[in-house]
Amino acid sequence: MTEPAGTALRELEAARPTRPVRPPLPRPRRRPPGLRAAAMVLAVNLTGAGLYWLGLRSVDLRALDDSGLVTLLPAAALAGLALLACAFTVTLALRRERAGLLAWQLLVLVACLHAAVAVIEQVPRFQTAWVHAGFTDYILRTGATLPQEDARFSWPGFFAVSAFAAQAGGEGAVTQLLRWTPTLSNLAYLLPLLVIARAMTTHWRARWLAAWLFVLGNWVAQDYYSPQGLAFLLYLVIVAVALTWFRPPYPELAPARTSRDLLARAQALLRRASRPRLLRPLAALVPGPDPGLRRPPESTPSDRGLMLGVLLVVFLAITVSHQLTPFAVIAAVAVLVAADRVTLRGLPLLLVTLVAVWVSWMTVAYWSGNLGTMLGSLGSLATNLGDNLGDRIVGTRERQLVQYGRIAFTAAVLALAALGAVRRRRAGSADRTITLLALAPFILVALQSYGGEALFRVYFFALPFLALLAALAFFPTRAPRRSPAALAATLAVSLVLLPGFVMARYGNEVFERYTPGEIQAMHYVYDHVPTGSTVVTIAPSNLPGPSERVEDIRYVAVLEEGRKARLDLAGLRRRLADHQTDAGPAVLVLTRAQRFYVQANLGRPASWVADLEDQARDSAAFRVEYANPDAAVLTLAATPDTLPAAPAPQGGPR
Amino acid sequence: MSGRAARWCWTAWAVAAAAAAALTLTGATTPLRPVATWLFLALGPGWAFVGGARPAADPLTRVTVALGLSIAIDITVAQGMLLTDSWSPRTGLLAVLAVCAVGLALHARRALRLRRTRKLVGSLHAQLPQLPSPTVPAGQPSSPGITTANGERGTP
Numbered sequence: 053m054t055e056p057a058g059t060a061l062r063e064l065e066a067a068r069p070t071r072p073v074r075p076p077l078p079r080p081r082r083r084p085p086g087l088r089a090a091a092m093v094l095a096v097n098l099t100g101a102g103l104y105w106l107g108l109r110s111v112d113l114r115a116l117d118d119s120g121l122v123t124l125l126p127a128a129a130l131a132g133l134a135l136l137a138c139a140f141t142v143t144l145a146l147r148r149e150r151a152g153l154l155a156w157q158l159l160v161l162v163a164c165l166h167a168a169v170a171v172i173e174q175v176p177r178f179q180t181a182w183v184h185a186g187f188t189d190y191i192l193r194t195g196a197t198l199p200q201e202d203a204r205f206s207w208p209g210f211f212a213v214s215a216f217a218a219q220a221g222g223e224g225a226v227t228q229l230l231r232w233t234p235t236l237s238n239l240a241y242l243l244p245l246l247v248i249a250r251a252m253t254t255h256w257r258a259r260w261l262a263a264w265l266f267v268l269g270n271w272v273a274q275d276y277y278s279p280q281g282l283a284f285l286l287y288l289v290i291v292a293v294a295l296t297w298f299r300p301p302y303p304e305l306a307p308a309r310t311s312r313d314l315l316a317r318a319q320a321l322l323r324r325a326s327r328p329r330l331l332r333p334l335a336a337l338v339p340g341p342d343p344g345l346r347r348p349p350e351s352t353p354s355d356r357g358l359m360l361g362v363l364l365v366v367f368l369a370i371t372v373s374h375q376l377t378p379f380a381v382i383a384a385v386a387v388l389v390a391a392d393r394v395t396l397r398g399l400p401l402l403l404v405t406l407v408a409v410w411v412s413w414m415t416v417a418y419w420s421g422n423l424g425t426m427l428g429s430l431g432s433l434a435t436n437l438g439d440n441l442g443d444r445i446v447g448t449r450e451r452q453l454v455q456y457g458r459i460a461f462t463a464a465v466l467a468l469a470a471l472g473a474v475r476r477r478r479a480g481s482a483d484r485t486i487t488l489l490a491l492a493p494f495i496l497v498a499l500q501s502y503g504g505e506a507l508f509r510v511y512f513f514a515l516p517f518l519a520l521l522a523a524l525a526f527f528p529t530r531a532p533r534r535s536p537a538a539l540a541a542t543l544a545v546s547l548v549l550l551p552g553f554v555m556a557r558y559g560n561e562v563f564e565r566y567t568p569g570e571i572q573a574m575h576y577v578y579d580h581v582p583t584g585s586t587v588v589t590i591a592p593s594n595l596p597g598p599s600e601r602v603e604d605i606r607y608v609a610v611l612e613e614g615r616k617a618r619l620d621l622a623g624l625r626r627r628l629a630d631h632q633t634d635a636g637p638a639v640l641v642l643t644r645a646q647r648f649y650v651q652a653n654l655g656r657p658a659s660w661v662a663d664l665e666d667q668a669r670d671s672a673a674f675r676v677e678y679a680n681p682d683a684a685v686l687t688l689a690a691t692p693d694t695l696p697a698a699p700a701p702q703g704g705p706r
Numbered sequence: 707m708s709g710r711a712a713r714w715c716w717t718a719w720a721v722a723a724a725a726a727a728a729l730t731l732t733g734a735t736t737p738l739r740p741v742a743t744w745l746f747l748a749l750g751p752g753w754a755f756v757g758g759a760r761p762a763a764d765p766l767t768r769v770t771v772a773l774g775l776s777i778a779i780d781i782t783v784a785q786g787m788l789l790t791d792s793w794s795p796r797t798g799l800l801a802v803l804a805v806c807a808v809g810l811a812l813h814a815r816r817a818l819r820l821r822r823t824r825k826l827v828g829s830l831h832a833q834l835p836q837l838p839s840p841t842v843p844a845g846q847p848s849s850p851g852i853t854t855a856n857g858e859r860g861t862p
Contacts, residue, residue: 195793212784217747219795220730221740243770289774362775369778372785
């Protein structure tokens with residue numbers, strides 16, 4: 053018996069010298085696993101970004117039409133976007149969380165979707181951003197506000213802080229702010245979003261996917277240079293702070309004072325012990341530590357005191373900056389208190405008091421002056437962007453397609469979120485905080501008069517939580533398996549949402565972007581027209597401004613939105629003469645954006661405005677003060693039956 | 707956040723604050739000015755309050771709170787200048803720096819308290835020599851993580 057064993061041993065001894073092949077093996081294994089995969093992901097990601105950038109750079113923006121940017125994207129750009137989605141999905145499939153790699157990909161995504169467009173368009177986009185630049189410019193010059201002129205001056209915090217930052221930053225800073233705000237805002241939103249996601253979920257895949265889906269879902273264009281954009285960041289910070297520092301103690305850890313606590317603890321033990329399915333219904337009988345929730349970090353009373361101070365200062369800043377966001381914050385905090393997810397029971401009341409004080413005291417200048425027009429003025433905010441997105445679908449067939457596309461896109465995000473809520477519940481989480489936070493903004497519809505835009509504001513406020521729920525649709529449980537189905541679904545959804553985002557976000561690009569020529573025409577106006585002048589345009593909301601001299605030039609649109617465009621040269625001349633007053637002359641400004649705006653929204657071909665412009669230029673009744681291929685500034689020629697026209701241009705090109 | 711990272715952050719903070727103050731108050735025109743000033747305005751004031759906060763705040767949470775609080779402080783200062791009719795970016799920057807000083811003072815107070823507590827613990831330890839003090843077993847090099855009697859590192 054021993055003999056064979058002995059020989060076996062000897063054989064083993066003999067075999068040993070052949071083993072030196074093995075020792076080198078453990079060393080490469082000691083490297084973090086998946087490093088090669090990470091490098092590959094990075095390569096795919098960079099290739100995707102490069103392809104997208106090359107594709108986007110070859111786009112001829114002059115060829116834009118009512119169907120927006122997405123139809124102009126070459127195959128290379130679309131392939132680039134697809135590669136970004138693939139790289140991200142592969143990162144989610146890795147065994148362990150690679151935070152740096154995931155964060156990098158989010159950065160690249162935001163850069164592709166926002167910064168790249170900001171670079172290829174030479175001039176900052178979006179009319180309302182330019183209007184806000186005008187408000188900032190006023191504060192910067194005078195150190196005062198004009199609450200009688202515009203409702204937004206009664207909530208001047210944003211304009212004040214950007215005037216402050218612009219002046220502290222030196223010359224030309226406002227235009228830079230305008231250009232980079234969408235990129236910076238989207239990056240900034242991700243920080244509190246990730247903090248919230250960490251408090252409300254237990255798995256890294258759901259967290260990072262939520263951030264990814266948030267960037268993709270955020271097409272509503274409220275992240276531009278605006279009070280809303282900044283207040284939204286602060287709103288998310290408040291929710292993040294509340295969920296991090298003011299959550300009730302985790303049942304497992306809290307001292308068991310009541311029978312309920314004891315039960316909860318027993319249930320926690322049961323849960324841990326009850327891998328067998330049989331006991332699970334028993335464990336679900338009492339509310340216990342939620343498998344979907346992360347344990348709150350430890351903190352001392354002094355920490356929480358500091359954080360309460362942070363909450364209040366941030367809320368104060370929101371209150372002085374924006375009309376709507378304070379109510380979104382109050383709704384969110386009220387929901388958190390009601391769901392027993394935040395221990396500060398008095399906080400909603402305190403916040404309501406703060407808002408009431410500000411509205412009744414500080415905005416009194418506006419209330420007393422223009423109570424009648426207040427509603428109208430609030431309503432005009434609606435023309436920012438979303439007015440056309442609301443219940444009515446207008447314009448050419450392509451434009452209607454874009455609008456239906458936006459609705460479908462939004463519906464898809466909502467459907468994913470609903471699926472996520474269901475799957476999270478199925479996975480054993482009784483927590484409904486995220487669902488409630490996603491529903492809370494709907495209270496706002498009743499509170500304000502933003503017209504058709506209201507629903508899109510609600511979507512914006514709900515989006516972080518919708519994205520979180522949507523991510524939980526893919527990775528709902530505590531430690532989700534890397535299920536190939538979930539990963540494939542993630543990839544499929546990303547592949548649909550990426551071009552969907554470009555479609556929805558840049559669907560109006562033909563009249564939301566501006567060219568240097570249009571900006572130059574506006575500068576001509578600011579530099580030359582006298583105080584008290586009226587700038588007349590064909591259609592509303594399509595001048596890049598007023599970004600200067602908001603206080604002494606009036607702006608009037610001849611055609612109101614939704615009305616049938618019926619106007620000829622004689623009519624135009626009459627309207628101009630109507631606006632010519634003792635206070636100052638009327639100046640007609642025609643721009644490229646107006647042509648396309650009229651075409652998209654008012655049912656006239658773009659050539660209609662161009663023809664009108666040509667006729668006016670040839671007519672003896674008008675005088676061309678300034679013209680370039682994209683814009684023209686005209687005044688009425690001085691005739692005996694009209695009032696004195698604008699002064700002759702001083703050295704301006706004709 | 708490790709001690710070294712925190713130290714780096716505070717150094718960067720001080721540099722940004724000094725640069726923002728110097729460039730804005732002297733009215734210099736370099737491309738560095740918007741970068742330094744905006745970086746400081748976006749993160750500096752908040753960091754002065756929560757940069758050293760002890761709660762189990764990971765870097766992400768801390769940066770998030772610092773960002774939100776900084777913007778809120780900037781807005782409050784700018785709004786205050788509007789309300790008091792004293793608009794001037796220099797005044798504003800000085801006001802922001804003053805707010806930062808309050809945050810730093812809070813930190814200093816907390817650090818002072820911590821040191822006093824540690825001293826107290828240390829003296830109590832000295833008064834009770836019969837208690838076995840944490841000593842390093844002979845023959846082993848002392849590891850840097852072991853608590854010393856006066857509580858320099860680690861927790862008692």
